[in-house]
Amino acid sequence: MTKTNLTLAEKVWNDHVVVKGENGAPDLLFIDLHLIHEVTSPQAFDGLRLAGRPVRRPDLTIATEDHNTPTIDINKPIADPTSRTQIEALRHNAKEFGIRIHSLGDIEQGIVHVVGPQLGLTMPGITVVCGDSHTSTHGAFGALALGIGTSEVEHVLATQTLPLKPFKTMAINVEGKLRPGVTSKDIILAVIAKIGTGGGQGYVLEYRGSAIRSLSMEARMTICNMSIEAGARAGMVAPDQITYDYLKGRVHAPTGSDWDEAVKYWDSLATDSGAAFDAEVFLDANTLDPFVTWGTNPGQGVSLNDVVPNPDSFTDPNEKAAAVRALEYMDLVAGTKMKDIKVDTVFLGSCTNSRIEDLRSAADIIKGKTKAENIRMLVVPGSARVRLQAEAEGLDKVFLDFGAEWRFAGCSMCLGMNPDQLAPGERAASTSNRNFEGRQGKGARTHLVSPLVAAATAIRGTLSAPADLEEN
Amino acid sequence: MEKFTTFTGVAVPLRRSNVDTDQIIPAVYLKRITKTGFEDALFASWRNDPEFVLNDPAYENGSVLIAGPDFGTGSSREHAVWALRDYGFKAVLSSKFADIFKGNSGKQGLIAGEITDEDTQKLWDAILRNPGVEITIDLVHRTATLGDLTVEFSIDEYTRWRLLEGLDDIGLTLRDESSITDFESRRPNWMPKTLPALGAK
Numbered sequence: 032m033t034k035t036n037l038t039l040a041e042k043v044w045n046d047h048v049v050v051k052g053e054n055g056a057p058d059l060l061f062i063d064l065h066l067i068h069e070v071t072s073p074q075a076f077d078g079l080r081l082a083g084r085p086v087r088r089p090d091l092t093i094a095t096e097d098h099n100t101p102t103i104d105i106n107k108p109i110a111d112p113t114s115r116t117q118i119e120a121l122r123h124n125a126k127e128f129g130i131r132i133h134s135l136g137d138i139e140q141g142i143v144h145v146v147g148p149q150l151g152l153t154m155p156g157i158t159v160v161c162g163d164s165h166t167s168t169h170g171a172f173g174a175l176a177l178g179i180g181t182s183e184v185e186h187v188l189a190t191q192t193l194p195l196k197p198f199k200t201m202a203i204n205v206e207g208k209l210r211p212g213v214t215s216k217d218i219i220l221a222v223i224a225k226i227g228t229g230g231g232q233g234y235v236l237e238y239r240g241s242a243i244r245s246l247s248m249e250a251r252m253t254i255c256n257m258s259i260e261a262g263a264r265a266g267m268v269a270p271d272q273i274t275y276d277y278l279k280g281r282v283h284a285p286t287g288s289d290w291d292e293a294v295k296y297w298d299s300l301a302t303d304s305g306a307a308f309d310a311e312v313f314l315d316a317n318t319l320d321p322f323v324t325w326g327t328n329p330g331q332g333v334s335l336n337d338v339v340p341n342p343d344s345f346t347d348p349n350e351k352a353a354a355v356r357a358l359e360y361m362d363l364v365a366g367t368k369m370k371d372i373k374v375d376t377v378f379l380g381s382c383t384n385s386r387i388e389d390l391r392s393a394a395d396i397i398k399g400k401t402k403a404e405n406i407r408m409l410v411v412p413g414s415a416r417v418r419l420q421a422e423a424e425g426l427d428k429v430f431l432d433f434g435a436e437w438r439f440a441g442c443s444m445c446l447g448m449n450p451d452q453l454a455p456g457e458r459a460a461s462t463s464n465r466n467f468e469g470r471q472g473k474g475a476r477t478h479l480v481s482p483l484v485a486a487a488t489a490i491r492g493t494l495s496a497p498a499d500l501e502e503n
Numbered sequence: 504m505e506k507f508t509t510f511t512g513v514a515v516p517l518r519r520s521n522v523d524t525d526q527i528i529p530a531v532y533l534k535r536i537t538k539t540g541f542e543d544a545l546f547a548s549w550r551n552d553p554e555f556v557l558n559d560p561a562y563e564n565g566s567v568l569i570a571g572p573d574f575g576t577g578s579s580r581e582h583a584v585w586a587l588r589d590y591g592f593k594a595v596l597s598s599k600f601a602d603i604f605k606g607n608s609g610k611q612g613l614i615a616g617e618i619t620d621e622d623t624q625k626l627w628d629a630i631l632r633n634p635g636v637e638i639t640i641d642l643v644h645r646t647a648t649l650g651d652l653t654v655e656f657s658i659d660e661y662t663r664w665r666l667l668e669g670l671d672d673i674g675l676t677l678r679d680e681s682s683i684t685d686f687e688s689r690r691p692n693w694m695p696k697t698l699p700a701l702g703a704k
């Protein structure tokens with residue numbers, strides 16, 4: 032049966048089928064863009080070498096260094112020998128297999144999910160993969176973007192394809208207008224709290240509705256980035272004029288008649304009006320508050336105006352047990368106002384919120400304000416280019432005058448693989464995407480927040496929204 | 504890859520939900536560039552807790568993990584599967600797996616079998632009555648048998664076939680190489696290209 036009314040995800044899928052799977056076999060899909068970083072690729076290259084296979088399409092592959100890289104003293108050799116070995120392995124593999132790499136010190140170096148879009152490599156309607164779950168970020172352009180494991184990295188390197196089982200589709204409808212101080216980060220945290228960390232399992236999410244349409248590309252990337260936190264394989268937003276305006280003129284974006292041809296194709300990708308989703312979720316943007324997490328998975332979030340929930344309020348026994356455990360790990364007592372929670376470190380960075388708009392919005396709030404005594408603030412731009420742009424706009428000065436640390440680009444404290452870690456028991460307000468136990472350092476406690484909440488929190492020392500600043 | 508038909512080994516009850524891959528293997532262990540030797544990294548933080556199930560001598564040779572729902576969420580790190588495999592696990596049973604984890608397991612010959620919440624509880628109860636008891640995973644019949652308790656598990660049919668046959672994915676795909684070449688010749692030329700490198704002529 033061929034469907035006539037298709038969703039965005041189905042259209043992109045259909046246009047990439049190399050071999051249609053029969054009798055329950057997966058479809059073989061062509062991969063347009065393969066992003067690589069140092070952590071999940073060395074074993075894949077080893078596999079190629081062992082089998083004597085080349086990289087099929089080095090011209091559709093690009094590497095950058097991000098997870099392990101230091102954010103200070105980047106001109107010195109990497110101090111940690113195991114990190115250094117891993118970075119060197121990537122450089123060596125890129126050279127051996129003819130893959131372009133953006134190394135530390137290069138203007139295009141940075142978090143892989145910031146680099147792809149900024150170069151204009153991430154486009155509507157393409158398939159993108161990377162050995163990293165937050166590849167979902169690229170779905171903001173209307174690309175089908177999937178995080179994959181190392182075996183699949185090897186598979187794509189060798190064949191430029193992936194065998195994939197079709198996904199179900201879920202529409203996330205967000206209608207209305209966000210109030211001041213509420214951002215796309217709050218939308219996605221609210222969505223995850225609503226459907227749970229497993230709610231998107233087996234689905235590709237499509238974010239739709241007036242609230243999504245009015246968001247910038249950067250804000251859309253923040254939302255798609257965290258689709259994986261709802262368990263989804265991917266998240267997408269249909270391309271529109273905002274997408275095209277963002278892309279136009281970027282180094283790898285099509286030009287001239289190619290551009291016109293591309294736009295014509297991109298315009299055909301939006302979900303047909305009669306297309307049916309396998310599931311639908313609705314969220315009212317008008318009433319949304321800034322959202323923060325209280326627990327140890329991204330679904331354990333509440334409005335910043337709320338209190339730490341009582342585990343007894345969960346009917347599902349697994350959720351209840353998880354809440355008990357989370358409160359213990361987070362050292363929180365049910366009923367405590369979220370705004371009374373004192374924070375030690377504020378981290379502004381990660382592929383969720385480290386693009387120029389994120390830095391601008393946080394700088395806007397802290398400009399001319401004083402940092403709370405108890406707070407250490409780390410600002411880590413998503414890429415070297417973002418860092419330079421921020422410096423050109425004087426944002427570095429705003430952060431430094433405020434008392435924050437201004438770092439070089441990379442994943443940094445998002446996962447603490449480099450020395451940027453929290454001490455045991457330390458509590459962070461973090462603009463990243465994961466609040467798992469120990470994610471930002473052994474015993475570290477993480478509250479996921481938007482850049483605006485991060486900035487307000489750095490000023491007041493407790494979890495705060497920008498609106499709270501006006502009250503004093 | 505080795506063929507998998509049936510396996511019998513010690514069942515380990517991991518009575519937690521939402522076991523994310525950061526817990527299965529913390530990020531500090533991801534700096535290695537080898538594909539083996541991750542056994543020390545498995546559940547590294549939790550293993551510091553003497554009460555943690557793998558520290559119980561009864562489960563010392565554990566090889567089948569029975570976990571709560573939403574197992575393997577979070578990071579796509581295949582290292583999570585390698586760590587389980589290197590430690591000696593051949594199968595994980597849970598009522599719900601994260602998609603990427605499930606996919607990664609299939610590539611490495613680790614069985615990720617889905618069972619009901621009810622059966623999870625029954626298996627946990629049976630193990631706790633008799634710690635160290637063995638369980639048999641039968642991929643042919645998709646069953647897990649512990650004493651007189653047999654539960655069915657589900658696993659993607661294609662993955663099951665591949666594991667039963669011990670087939671490697673890349674080899675399978677390369678049988679379709681001419682279709683790939685065909686597809687490549689039809690791609691529009693405005694599609695993104697990473698080469699030549701920026702600044703190169």
Ligand code: SF4
Pocket residue numbers: 097098142143144163165381382383441442445446463464
């Ligand atoms: S910033 Fe964090 S989530 Fe993003 S790619 Fe790096 S480690 Fe992963």
